Amino acid sequence: MTAVATAPAPTPAPEESALRDPLNIRGVIGNALLAVAALLLILTVPAGDSQIRLSTNSDAVQIPVFAIPAPLTVTLMGVVIIGLAAWTIVRLVQRRPSLTWVTVLAGVLLLLAFLVHVGAGKSQVVALTGVLASTLFLATPLVFGALSGVVCERVGIVNIAIEGQLLAGAFLAAVVGSITASAYVGLIAAPIAGALVGLILAIFSIRYMVDQIIVGVVLNVLVIGLTGFFYSTVLTELDGFNDRTQLPTIPIPLLSEIPVLGPVLFRQNLLVYLLYVLVIGLQIMVFRSKWGLRLRAVGEHPKAADTVGINVNRTRFRNTLVGGAIAGLGGAYFTVASGLAFGKEMTAGRGFIALAAMILGRWSPKGALAAAILFGFAENLSQLLPTMGVSINSNLLLTIPYVVTIFAVAGFAGKVRAPAAENTPYVK
Structure with missing residues (x-):
């Protein structure tokens, strides 16, 4: 018998190899930029101490305000950040991918170093617990909006209408809450408004196959x-x-008394607690359930999903409504959760920031949460700096969240790939 020679497996192209085993060069560049920012903080930190407060007035255990030497603290944190950046470069030289947790750790250390830098030599106290709690609360609508984007885009529907869904939820929550004199009833009404906007998006993009991006802009x-x-x-x-x-505010017994983390995580209102449930639930459901498998199959390869008996358009329709309801629920933040009356265009573009958080979070609930918290801190920063005696033009301060959004998505998102079938109508 004649031996049949088997052809060797084809060598993947360099581009394919990079995608299969990404070195995340943008992540390395991001760490390098964080190191440069840390070096600037080290070189410009004023002499003196920073007054740090870790407890609130209502805490059972009061931690007294303490002073830390700002130059030494900023220098130590900066050295760690620079060391992490150097480690990522070494891993790049060794052809090993950079680690996400390294960038996250460096970013957290940079934010802490910045707070110490701002409070250096001043009589104002940096209330770290208050900063963290405000950051989480300001990030709440962004998280809901980003989760809405995850649900819709994972099923193949581009949801540019998050801004409109947030605004509709804020409006109906305010009106219903006022008529019934109950914030809780207003909270129930908010997702209904978002779902109605999602319904219009689903009808035009799925039934009439209008370009989803155009429909979303028109709905906004x-x-x-x-x-x-x-x-x-x-x-x-x-x-x-x-x-x-x-x-x-509903403090959770025992948990709310944990120093630092207790007031931040467990001394919030019902909307924030619903956020925890949604993030954890969607993270499990999207990647660990039959529903999530169908969701991702329809968004990646609808024809293959159809061949195994999944009704593609019905799946898209239902999940677009779910996504709209999630964004509408987030709209309640602007009115009944914040104790404010409705105002014209009060969402102020946060739906688009939520869309950026979804992209930066790589279409996953936990990633969207992390990105939204980053943007929430940027918004909190615009409110914190004037109270710390930093003289910056108020109009310039208002641009901080949007500038951070642009740089984060452009510089740290890396090579992200959206679901393959998004913005593509499916005809059976």
């Missing part, structure tokens, strides 16, 4: 116009339609 403009019209003609003319109602 439509919701802004409608809520602005009703605000000017109804809410400001009639009493009892735009009163302030607020969700009460």
Whole structure:
């Protein structure tokens, strides 16, 4: 018998190898930029101590305010950040991928070093617990919006309408909460408004196969116009339609008394606790359940999903409604969760920041949470700096969250790939 020679397996192209075993060069560059920022903090830190406070007035265990030497603290943190950046470069030379936790650790250390730097030599106290709690609360609508994007885009529907869904949720929560004099009823109404916007998105993008990005932009403009019209003609003319109602803070027994983390995580209102449930639940459901498998199959290869009996368009329709409801629930943050009356365009572009958080988080709930917290800290920073005596133009401070969003997505997202079938109508 003649031996049949088997051809060797083809060598993958360099581009394929990079995608299969990514070195994450952008991650290395990101760590290098963090190291440069740390070096600038070291070189510019003023002399003196920073006053740090770790407890709130309502804590059972009071930790006294303490002073730390700002130059030494910033220098030590900066050296660690520079060392982490050097380690990622060494791993790159060794053709080993950079580690995500290294970038996260360096980023956290840089933020802490910055807070110490801001408080150096000043009489103002840096309330670290308050900063963290405010960051989490400010990130709440971004997390809901990003989770909405994850659910929709994983199934193949580009949800540019997150901004409109947030605004619609804020509007209906305020109106229903005012009429019923109950913030909780307003909270229930918010996801209904978001789901209605998601319904229109689903009808036009799935049934009539209109470009999803165009539909999303139109829906944003439509919701802004409608809520602005009703605000000017109804809410400001009639009493009892735009009163302030607020969700009460619900401290969780024992857990809320844990130093530092207790007030941050377990002394919040119901909306924040729902956020915890959604993030954990969706992380498990998307990647560890039959529903999640179908969700991802429809978003990646709808034809293959159809051949195994999955109704592609029905799956997309249902999950677009779910995504809209999640974003609408996040809209309640602006009114009943914050104790504010509804105002025109009060979401102020946060739906687009949530979309960026979804991309930076690589279409995963936990990644979206981390990215949203980063953007929440940037927004908190614009409010914190004036209280610490930093004289910066107020208009410039307002741009901080948006500038951080641009740099984060452009510089740290790396090679991300959206679900393959998004913005592609499916015809059976």
